Amino acid sequence: MSAREISRLVVPRRGQSVWLISLSAGAMAFLAVFALALSVTSAQLARTWSAALAQTATVRLAAPPEEMEAQTAIVLEVLRTTPGIESAHVMVPDEQAALLEAWLGPDLPLDALPLPRLIEITETSEGPDRQGLRLRLAAEAPGAVFDDHTRWRRPLAEAAGRLRSFALVSLGLIGGVTAAIIVLAASAALASNGQVIRVLRLVGARDRFIARAFVRQISLRAGLGALVGTALGMGALAALPQAGGGVHLLSGLGFAGAGWLLPLVIPPLAMVLAWAASLTTAFQVLRGVT
Amino acid sequence: MIVFEDVSHDYGGGPLFRDVSARLEKGSFHFLTGPSGAGKSTFLKLCYGELLPSAGKISLMNKDVNTLSRDALAEIRQRIGVVHQDCQFLDHLSVEQNVALPLSATGRPVAESDVSDLLEWVGLAKRADALPPTLSGGERQRAALARAIIAAPNVLLADEPTGNLDWDMSQRLMSLMIELNKMGTAVLVATHDLQLIRFAKSQINARVLRISRRKLQVAGADL
Ligand SMILES: Nc1ncnc2c1ncn2[C@@H]1O[C@H](COP(=O)(O)OP(=O)(O)OP(=O)(O)O)[C@@H](O)[C@H]1O
Ligand SMILES: [Mg+2]
Numbered sequence: 001m002s003a004r005e006i007s008r009l010v011v012p013r014r015g016q017s018v019w020l021i022s023l024s025a026g027a028m029a030f031l032a033v034f035a036l037a038l039s040v041t042s043a044q045l046a047r048t049w050s051a052a053l054a055q056t057a058t059v060r061l062a063a064p065p066e067e068m069e070a071q072t073a074i075v076l077e078v079l080r081t082t083p084g085i086e087s088a089h090v091m092v093p094d095e096q097a098a099l100l101e102a103w104l105g106p107d108l109p110l111d112a113l114p115l116p117r118l119i120e121i122t123e124t125s126e127g128p129d130r131q132g133l134r135l136r137l138a139a140e141a142p143g144a145v146f147d148d149h150t151r152w153r154r155p156l157a158e159a160a161g162r163l164r165s166f167a168l169v170s171l172g173l174i175g176g177v178t179a180a181i182i183v184l185a186a187s188a189a190l191a192s193n194g195q196v197i198r199v200l201r202l203v204g205a206r207d208r209f210i211a212r213a214f215v216r217q218i219s220l221r222a223g224l225g226a227l228v229g230t231a232l233g234m235g236a237l238a239a240l241p242q243a244g245g246g247v248h249l250l251s252g253l254g255f256a257g258a259g260w261l262l263p264l265v266i267p268p269l270a271m272v273l274a275w276a277a278s279l280t281t282a283f284q285v286l287r288g289v290t
Numbered sequence: 291m292i293v294f295e296d297v298s299h300d301y302g303g304g305p306l307f308r309d310v311s312a313r314l315e316k317g318s319f320h321f322l323t324g325p326s327g328a329g330k331s332t333f334l335k336l337c338y339g340e341l342l343p344s345a346g347k348i349s350l351m352n353k354d355v356n357t358l359s360r361d362a363l364a365e366i367r368q369r370i371g372v373v374h375q376d377c378q379f380l381d382h383l384s385v386e387q388n389v390a391l392p393l394s395a396t397g398r399p400v401a402e403s404d405v406s407d408l409l410e411w412v413g414l415a416k417r418a419d420a421l422p423p424t425l426s427g428g429e430r431q432r433a434a435l436a437r438a439i440i441a442a443p444n445v446l447l448a449d450e451p452t453g454n455l456d457w458d459m460s461q462r463l464m465s466l467m468i469e470l471n472k473m474g475t476a477v478l479v480a481t482h483d484l485q486l487i488r489f490a491k492s493q494i495n496a497r498v499l500r501i502s503r504r505k506l507q508v509a510g511a512d513l
Pocket of ligand 1: 324
């Protein structure tokens, strides 16, 4: 029997602490999956909405297809000659799709919708005379509407940013609570195995060996619990009903594509956390036992 | 290997013994006797660093126990085999695994044949796979002795190792300790058993130490 094999065996596999560790690591991992998803989704929303905000205003142009180009040219000319407007840019369909995705989800058949054309305006710091511009547009290109309504998105973008902070704080709290539970469980495991420690001491085992024997068991349990918790969390996310439209934050909570790999870091992370927390505890306890 | 210089020990209720000086040299064989409660087990615990002296100096393998790091003490214990009066084991591991523990828990290779030979010697071959809680008192002592000597220690400390054994088995274990001593191991055995001491003295040159009235004395030749 080698040292490696025996170190796996010297700590009896029993006691409530074992269950406490697996169960709490599982529960925490489950929660961590959601916090992570929330952080990813809200970050994405914040980015989309902030991007929209930077384009302080748009002109929405609705016109019959055959008149679209002519009307666009007129609008651009009006904008070019309006003081307070730095530049104007006609959005290509892809850009428009990206903007809409945050609201309607990625799977909408945009081609099938009679979408207005959007012209993005970058204003100078003073900005244009909005009322004057509206009147001019109404006179020269009746299908065009000057729209600086993107401003109402600002609180939304802020809320999304705030939500992301909450999610990150939650992740931190989950990690902290997990570490605290591991510390408690490790102390309990060491305290309830006084005889194991005494015997190992007697035969000349070093603290490092004794600590490792405990730590290995604790971190394996934590890793295993976290694996199950993560799997359940991911399953629950995948099973969230995907609403076609409506509030995207709810229906879209989760990961996209390779983003699904992200929660897979939770189990190894939980294991490392458990390892560090229990190792520190074990050394601390062993230093107090002669 | 183990040197006491003016050592006193006190658990808090007055000194158990005072100004004890002794040397356990390589290849020596000592018995330790004295009335119950005199401090024999305490003396042994001082010999492997489980207790520190209240006063005086104890050197283990030329190192002062008071200044030993925990790792250094562990290393010294790897060279000292101990049979406790209340033999403790890892109760969830087999006798065989327990006997091999001094090697396996310190990263030294374990030869299965050595373990089984030793178990054979102490009459536990049939109990190799048993769990310690199912052993009788005598079987526990034999397993503890096997564990104490599996790693061929420089020093063997045995606290009443034959307390629960019949005379045949006591002789057998004593012979094992004598063999070990002939190969250079310093042996210290705490015991009340005068018959056992006589048996050993008939074969080797053993000294008898006695703790009484708070002093350690060399007992007379009448034993
Ligand atoms: N941890 C302890 N704390 C306080 N007192 C102790 C402790 N261990 C032993 N004693 C006391 O010290 C005295 C000596 O104990 P020790 O076990 O060394 O005696 P002993 O000579 O081995 O006796 P026995 O022959 O019965 O085994 C006893 O009176 C005992 O009650
Ligand atoms: Mg005793």
